[in-house]
Amino acid sequence: MSQKPQLGLTSESDYGGYLCLDPILSAQKPKSKQHDEMLFIIQHQTSELWMKLVVHELRMALSCIQSDELEPSFKVLSRVKQIMRMMFEQWAVLETMTPSDYALFRKGLGRASGFQSYQYRTIEYILGNKDKQVLEQLKQRPEIYSQLQTDLQNPSIYEEFLRHLDRKGIDIPKECVERDFSVQREECKALVGVFKKIYDNPRLHWSAYEMCEKLIDIDQMFQLWRFRHMQTVERIIGFKQGTGGSPGASYLRERTRVHLFPELWSVRTEVEDKDLD
Numbered sequence: 001m002s003q004k005p006q007l008g009l010t011s012e013s014d015y016g017g018y019l020c021l022d023p024i025l026s027a028q029k030p031k032s033k034q035h036d037e038m039l040f041i042i043q044h045q046t047s048e049l050w051m052k053l054v055v056h057e058l059r060m061a062l063s064c065i066q067s068d069e070l071e072p073s074f075k076v077l078s079r080v081k082q083i084m085r086m087m088f089e090q091w092a093v094l095e096t097m098t099p100s101d102y103a104l105f106r107k108g109l110g111r112a113s114g115f116q117s118y119q120y121r122t123i124e125y126i127l128g129n130k131d132k133q134v135l136e137q138l139k140q141r142p143e144i145y146s147q148l149q150t151d152l153q154n155p156s157i158y159e160e161f162l163r164h165l166d167r168k169g170i171d172i173p174k175e176c177v178e179r180d181f182s183v184q185r186e187e188c189k190a191l192v193g194v195f196k197k198i199y200d201n202p203r204l205h206w207s208a209y210e211m212c213e214k215l216i217d218i219d220q221m222f223q224l225w226r227f228r229h230m231q232t233v234e235r236i237i238g239f240k241q242g243t244g245g246s247p248g249a250s251y252l253r254e255r256t257r258v259h260l261f262p263e264l265w266s267v268r269t270e271v272e273d274k275d276l277d
Contacts, residue, residue, distance in 0.1 A: 031108030036101040043094045044114065050087050051119040054080055058126045058157060065160045068167060070207045077214040084221040091228045095235060102236050106243070115246035118144045127222065127260050128156030130184045153182045158261050161211055162191075170194060170208070187262040195267040212264055219260045227256045 011017050027045065030037040057080045064073035114120070116137050124131070130152055138145050155163065159181060166172040173190045195212065202209040230252035233242075239249050259265050 030105070032105040034101075034105040036097050037105040037108070039094065039097060040102070040105070043090065046090065047087060048117065048119055050083050051117070051123060054083050055119060055122050055126070057083070058123065062126065062157055062160055065157065065164050065211075068164055070164070070211050074210060074214055077218060081214075081217045081221050084218070084225050088221065088225045088228050091232045095232055097236060099236055099238070106237075109243045111243065113243045113246045115242060118148060121148055122151055123222075125151040126157055127218070128158050128185065129258065129260060130156070130182060132182065155181045158215060159185075161215070165194075165208060168208075170205075187266065191263045192266045192270060195263055196270045199267055199271045215261050216264050219264070222260065223256060223258075226252065230256055 016022060028038060028041045030041060057076050061073040061076045061080070064070065064076065115134075118138050118141065121134055121138070125148065132152065135145065135148055135152070138148060159177070162172050163177050166177050172194060173188055176185075176188055176191055179185070198205040198208050198212065230249055233252055234249040237249070
């Protein structure tokens with residue numbers, strides 16, 4: 001039996017109305033008549049939509065951890081990993097644009113730059129990369145600037161996890177949970193020892209162990225996304241300065257070396273091999 005079409009729909013109640021497709025699909029406004037500019041715009045708009053979802057999910061995970069409910073956050077963080085995987089893969093579409101293609105419309109970008117993406121900065125702050133200097137790029141957006149300041153000053157998702165462990169009686173170094181969270185944290189060697197106990201006996205600390213692995217998933221996928229971003233930029237503009245005066249590929253290359261949760265990487269060297277049964 002064939003399905004009969006829905007009748008009596010309005011523009012507000014149909015598929016396009018629910019998804020607000022009219023404003024979304026009319027939001028692409030190229031500055032030139034060059035064919036590839038549409039690709040460039042849609043690539044970045046879709047990235048921003050995915051980043052909006054990443055922020056939405058990370059805030060949910062934060063709420064779970066703050067409530068000492070780790071298990072519900074596992075699904076959320078698994079979703080974040082898959083969104084980041086999608087963002088990683090979609091660079092392949094932009095890589096079909098050559099340096100010559102981009103040169104035809106690049107001047108039309110003016111001072112606009114991905115370096116100014118406030119959603120990307122939000123993700124970095126929630127994940128713990130607390131670079132205060134980037135806030136200066138967004139002072140002209142008061143509401144966004146205010147929210148970023150809040151995210152800068154609040155504990156990152158990693159620090160909330162450490163505070164959770166502290167509340168559960170695990171001996172977390174005081175300087176890791178009582179600090180100015182707006183300051184970029186350095187690797188804490190004592191914390192590696194804490195995680196070693198968890199990794200040496202995962203059954204005893206299963207929820208904490210699982211959270212550690214979820215965070216490593218996020219760190220690794222985010223690093224891969226940044227690496228692919230750097231490669232794509234280098235492939236298209238080489239080492240030119242970015243639009244808006246941003247450092248371009250050289251800056252992006254530096255960011256690929258950053259571990260968000262360094263102790264979770266260091267502990268892998270310390271995990272003891274077990275005797276065979």
